[in-house]
Structures are given as structure tokens and as C-alpha cells.
Amino acid sequence: MTTTFLPCGVYHENYIQDHAWWQTKFIKGKMLLLFFLLFILIPLLADTYILSICNQIGYTILGAIGVQLLIGYCGQLTLGHAAFVAVGAYTSTLLILEFPWPAILLNLGLAYPISIFIAGLMAGLWSVLFGLPSARVKGFYLILTSMAAQFIIVDFIITQYVSQIGGRGQAFSLPPGTIKLGPWLIDSDLKVYYLMILLCIICIVGVANIMRSRVGRAWVAIRDNDISAEVMGINVIKYKLLAFFYAGFIGGIAGSFWISNLAAISPEHFPWSWSLWLVGVILIGGVGSIHGTIFGALFMVLVMESLQLMVLPLADIYPKLLMDFLFIKEAAFGLAICMFLIFEPNGLAYRWWQTKNYFNLWPFSY
């Protein structure tokens, strides 16, 4: 599935061409169009509702990349990712609210960007800690150990101790305008949107690049057969823990980003079901594909919102529908996962791959 056929008449002559990011002029054009869409068209045309949906999609993508890296690329099942997102969010919040930043950093608006990086590191280290059992256990057992992260980090450490810092007894308050990125105050949906796009691009490019490296190949080898990988000389434990670190790092960035969109943060924002949701995202999008992460996030958020919007006009005729629909919506999520597992186990990314190849090979697709 990883091979995308080149369009008719395009040939590579050296490795540089073979490994180029954008291999044809057509792809370059496509990317420019995407750039135009993301940075100019959507911000120009979208109102706050559309922007807030985009932000939710972005948050889902950032959260799900880490899960994709662990499950899709390294084969390490996880159901505790929300905990690392929480670590990131809380680290960033505490650094912004409590840390005595030098005035120069505050004035330059560097406190938040630095906190994003530190949040990533912290979440990465916690992730490694909970990745340690992966040295000994696999599969279902690993799911259980990763679930422990939720109970220990969110339900115990954050709820019982971290939330109490500063004697608040309440959620940490982060009114819009607390967070400053360089000269910009992040105080509107549009600014959050730009921050989201920026972070998503950095993380996606980062993961895509790692996957092209020795590390990425080692992960794929471990996923496909860890014994063979070890026989080939890959230090399985080291690379597994590295995967946990990267996944946690990106999870931390996701949490750190999300606080810019919130006015207050409490442990309630990181329920265990969020980890499950993220696994749902990659299952629907396609396991083992970065495109899949993006498609999955788009699908999960957009389908839910569209279903809701579709019901709105009908509510005029039959008002009770708006209420009854609430349950149908929840069921739709479950149904979508079942349908994908049965009819499209490779996820939306597989469809995308097929469509791309169809056009690349057209009209000689045989």
C-alpha cells in the first residue's frame, strides 16, 4: 500500500528524485493549492463556527498522530494517550501561570512557545515511563498497561495534586489573551486556527521525516515482526521506547496547543474515552498512514457535525427529532467504526491511495 505509482511518463533517475518530498510538478501544484486553501481561503471565508470545527479537527489530528506512530508504525497498542495530552496541557499551563519568566522572554512572547517544547518533553518522558512494560508485554497486555497511564496520571497525580497547585480548588483559569505567541495574543478562533495549522504541519512533517529514516524503518520492522527485527540487529527495546517518547512528545504538543483554545482547564477535559476516540480516528482513517490520521480526524469531526446540521431543518417539522437524534449520533460513531472494520479495514487512506493511483495510471491502469 505504500507504493504510489508515478504518473505515466515520469521516471526517476537517482535516489534524490526517489526520496524527494514533492516528486512531480503536479504534486507541487497540489501542495500550493492546499497551502492557499489552508492559509488564505479558509481564514477568509470561514466564520467562527467553521473555524472552531477546524480547530477541533486540528486537535484531533495532533492527538492522533502520536497514536498512529505507536499503533500504526511501531505496532505498540495504546489506550492511554489522553493522559500524555493532559501532561502537555498541564505542563504548559503551569509554566505560563506559575513560572517566573524573565521579563525579556515575556515581552518577546516566547514563554508559550518554550512551554510547548517543554510540555512535549515532559509528556514524552511520562510516555516512556508507561512504555517500559512494552519491553516485556505485547498486545492486550500492553493495552492494559497503557490504560494505567490514565488512572495514574490524570485520575491520581493531576486530579489529586497538580490541580491543587496554587490552592485553587478550581480549574486553572486561562482567559482568552493569557497566551502570547511572539507579538500575537492568541485571543480569537482565527489566531488559534493559524497556531493549529502551524503545529499540525510541523508535527506531520516531523513524523513523515522520521519514517523516512533509520528509526522509522526500525519501527516498521518491529511492527511487522519483532523477533525478525531483533535478529537483524535492531535494539527492539530502545526503538520501542523511542516510539513512546515521540508519541508522547506530540501528545504533549497537542495538549499544549489545546489550552490556547480553552478558557479554563481541569482534569475533566482529558477523559479516558478521548484515548479510545483517538484510536477510532486512526482505525477509520487507516492504520499506518499519516494521511489516514488526517482523514480519520476529518471524518470523525465532520460527520458528527454534518449529521447534526442535517437534522436542524427537519427539527422545524418534527421538533423532538433534535432530542432523539442525540442518541443516534452516538450510535453513528460506533456504527461507523464497525462498518469501516468490515468493509474498509484499511481505512480512508486506502481509498485515497486507490484514487490517486487511478488518476496517475489513467488511461492505462492495467
Next chain:
Amino acid sequence: MKPKKIWLKTILYAGIIMLMIGLAIPTGAATIKIGSLNDMTGATSDVGKDFALGIAEAIHYINDTGGINGKKIKLYQFDYGYRIPEALTKYSLFKRLKCAAILGWGTGDTEALAPTVARDKIPYVSASYSGHLCNPEKTPYNLFFSTDYSTQARGLITAWYDKKWPNKPDYGKRKPRIALCYMFASPYSSSSIKAAKDHAKMLGFEMGPQQDVSLFAIDTKSQILALKEFKPDVLLLTNTVMSVAAVLRDAYALGLKTDKLLLNWGFDENLPKLAGKAAEGVIGCAPWAFFGQNVPLMDKVVEYAKKYNPGIPLEKRTIHTVQGWANALGLAEALRRADKAGDLSGEGILKYGFETMRDYDFGLGVAPATFTATDHRSQSEARIYEYKNGKFTLLDSIDLKKRWPEKWANEWLGW
């Protein structure tokens, strides 16, 4: 074309058309639009579902009885499953739909949205009754029709001190002893603790050790054993029903003989079902009447429950339906007043609607509501009920403003 494909296409096109209409909807403006954010499937759905049903039924009632000076209310009610990211998008959707006001739900969404609603000037009537939402200087657009948690705690302690303490054998010989049981880290559970401690100190209580009991606790024996050493005369529990029931059961089993005081979310018709005999004699604050009690307008609540949700037996409906009604009716009255003044903007609803209410009584066993530009504590009265012989009976009604006018006005606002 195969029939299956025709069906698929028809469904797809119908979906697209409906989506387009859905996106285009905000253009109409003949009615007053209200958004309602509810949890019917998430972590707080055990109480949230009944509340949401109450809201929907109350809006039907308002529309059937003349609406807002002749204008109908259009209710957009969404479930966000207590997922905060979704609450944020739903809030944006309400803004897009040009909702005049929002009926919100719990601490999670209310806290996350408080500064945003203040910036956007949209009245947000929530079911989070935290005392720190009552200071208009900090949260001008957060409102509710209930006694706030802090006033509830003060009222409960006062009622016990007045009615129960004099009957104890040790009365007059020593100070009464109080202990607190709550989840330290929960914003809801801990929001009234500062006020409770302050009040107990003022009345001369001896304060015992505080016990951390999770909202999801099913076993609280260690906390009860710790409390047994202190021998409290009274125990204040500020958690929700499930957790409160666990404490009551364990206290009963381990023979901790003490009176128990509960805030509104720990005190509903489900408590006796969950705690059985252990619920006998508990004292709780209920700012509204229990479902079906003989108070003005309750006949309508029951009638609309039967009419619009006949599938749910009446004995399963609870006080949370009445809570939903209270918030919806209160908001409707504010809208009526603002509409009469000709200003249905968020600012107008606040200024000419809510803040013109002085001892406004809409029945349902709710104490008269008053909002002023400097004080958003709608009720100064805490209605205290006792659960005895299978019934909730009114034990006392404490009006803190009348009893401590100086402290009420100058000290107790906003915490």
C-alpha cells in the same frame, strides 16, 4: 443502474441538500433562538438527561402560553456528552445560529466558556451553581436560578445548628463538631468548602479532618473509620448522588452516628434508591421542589412530562426536570422584560431582563429571584429538606440575607 446504487445516491443527495439547508438556517429571524447545551450521553448523563428533558418541556410550555410577548422561542438543544472540545464548537454553532441566550450545563462547559461568553456578551444560564459565578465584575454573563453552592452550604449548617443541635444531649456542654467529605480536586465538590468552613467557624463549630472522597467512589470505609475517631455531630457532603450514597451506606454499615448535610446534586429522588435505609434522616438543600410535590406550576411540569415524553414513567422523573424548568422559565422572563424594553441583545437581556428582577416568583418551590447589577446571587434563601419515612419534607428555610445582611452584602459575594 442497480436499485441499490439508486438508493445510495438518493440518500447521499438528500443528505447534501439537508446539510445545505442546515448551513443556511441562521438567516431567518422571526423567532427568538435559544441554545441549550446538555449532557445526555456523557459522564454526567445520570442527572443531565432529566434536566435536558425538563428544558425541552419547559420551552414547549412557554411557547404554548404566549411565548416571549407573542414571539416563539426556537430551541436548539444539543448533546455534547461532557466532551469539552465539543462544547466549544457547539457554542460557536449557537453564535452562528444567532442564539439570544444559552442554557448551559455543568462546571466543565461553564468554566471553559465563562470568559468567552463575557466577551461575546451572551447570557449563559447554567446548571453549575458555583458561588464564584455570582460576581458580575468577574463573570457578568453567567447566571442561574438556584441558590448557589456556598449559600446552600451556609444554609444547611445554619439549619442544623438551629433545629438539630439543641436536641442533642451534649448541647450547651461543648462545641458542635463538623467534618467535611468531598472530592478535593473536583471544581464542583470543592467550590462551597471555603464558605462552609467560614460559616462553621462563625457559628462556633469545632472543625474535624476533611476527607477526600472521589465523585466515583464506591468504597469509603477508610474515610468513615477516620471520621469515627473524631466523632462529628454533623457531616457535610458536597459530592454527587452516587458518591454520597456510597458514604451513607458505609457510615450506616460502620455505625457512624452523625447527621448528614447534602448539597442539591447529592440530594434527589435516586438517593433513597441507592442508599436504602442509610438515607433515612439525611438533610439536604433543594432550591426547587421535588418532582410532583404540591407547589404552584408543578401540575404543568407533570402534564408536559406526560405529553412530550410519554415513554418515560413519571416515577422515574426527578427534581432535575424541575431544575431544567426553573432555568428555562427564568430565562424566558428575562427575555420578556428585555423584549418589552426593545433590546434583545445580550447586553439588553442582562440589563433590562435579569437585572430588573426583584423578588420574582415563578413557582416550582423556587425562592423568589433577585438580580442586581452588582450581585448575581439570585436567591438568598436556602430551602432545607429532610428525608424522613420515605418522604422529602421541608425542614427549614434560611434567608441568609435577612439573617446576616451586613456579611451578605459585603463579605460573601463571589466565593
